[in-house]
Amino acid sequence: MEILQAAAELQARAEKWRQAGQRIGLVPTMGALHEGHLQLVRAAARENDVVVVSIFVNPTQFNNPEDFRLYPRLPEADAALLAPAGCTALFLPSVEQMYPQPTVLTFDFGPLERVMEGAHRPGHFNGVATVVSKLFHLSRPHRAYFGQKDLQQVAVIRQLTADLSFDLEVVAFPTVREADGLAMSSRNRRLAANDRAVAPRLHAALEAGARLVTAGQTAEAAQGAGSRLIAAESAITPEYFAVVDARTLQPLVGVAQPGQPVALCVAAYLGGVRLIDNLVVQV
Known part of the structure; x- marks a missing residue:
């Protein structure tokens, strides 16, 4: 497993993989990985030739600065889990790599983002759509894997993929739970x-x-x-x-x-x- 930190590095690798006819699976995450994430990685490894896992705590999708500050960050432990699960390349960018200049583009997902998470976290899905679009462009995946625990996020990403004609399949996996029923998070x-x-x-x-x-x-x-x-x-x-x-x-x-x-x-x-x-x- 190689670790990439520059956006240009990931773009170059994706181009090489595509030219070699290899199919790419992407698993976008914010790290602090658990079994739910690893199931996505294993599925991506089964269904693709190359698996890219991104770990990036995206500041633009947090409407609560304290939540962003306290979000768990465990890159070394995460990397140790990923290689055995089938990850080919771990993308660990800085904020500067993902946002070399402030983004001014905004998304509007209509009624889909006016309820539940969208209603209670203004701007959240705009941040999600922005970073996911960037990851799709950088890694050029054939399939992208997400967990159903974030049901509304999956719906937003499906709409994003359709509306912007991303040439990829969005794959959603059932929520993985602890023995007592708590959704892994x-x-x-x-x-x-x-x-x-x-x-x-x-x-x-x-x-x-x-x-x-x-x-x-x-x-x-x-x-x-x-x-x-x-x-x-x-x-x-x-x-x-x-x-x-x-x-x-x-x-x-x-x-x-x-x-x-x-x-x-x-x-x-x-x-x-x-x-x-x-x-x-x-x-």
Whole structure:
């Protein structure tokens, strides 16, 4: 596994791989890797000739400076995990490499970014779209791999890929969970022991809401049940609990139609650490 730090280096390698007829898989990350990330890397290694993993804590997608400052950064430990998982090249750029000048381009994803994460984190998806576009241009992947835990992000990237005609396939993998149901996340490292103990309540609330949806109950009933379960735990400060159409991520009203995919999504704070999770069910 080689480590690249310059954008021009990655561009040159991608051109060489493309000319040799090799297929490139990209796994964009912000580091502090866990098993969920490694599953993406292994999948990319199975399905491509070359695997590029990027680790870049992107400042433009953080609307909370303190969250950016405290985001876990473990490049040496991450590199040790990546080679056995099948990574060919680790891209570890600086902010100056990714943003040689301030970016003024803005994206608008319409209704897709007016709900949930987009509503609560203004500018977040503009930052995501900017850095992902740069990574796509630099690495020229045939496939790019993302985790379903960031359901809305995956939807935004799919729209970005379609609207800008990127010649690649966006591959989404199911959320990887701890034994107690907590979705794996780099931010979990920041949880105090008492907050970590109650964090699985988020997944339990999603499951409670999902049972009502699949039983033919209304979205409002499911949202209420999930919200109450979270509110009953004083250590959790909820931000939203939403029941949406999984195709559009717009709020679901009433009872889901047969065959309609439904996503239950939650965001909450535990001890100052913001966690998100979701569960997709088919009626």
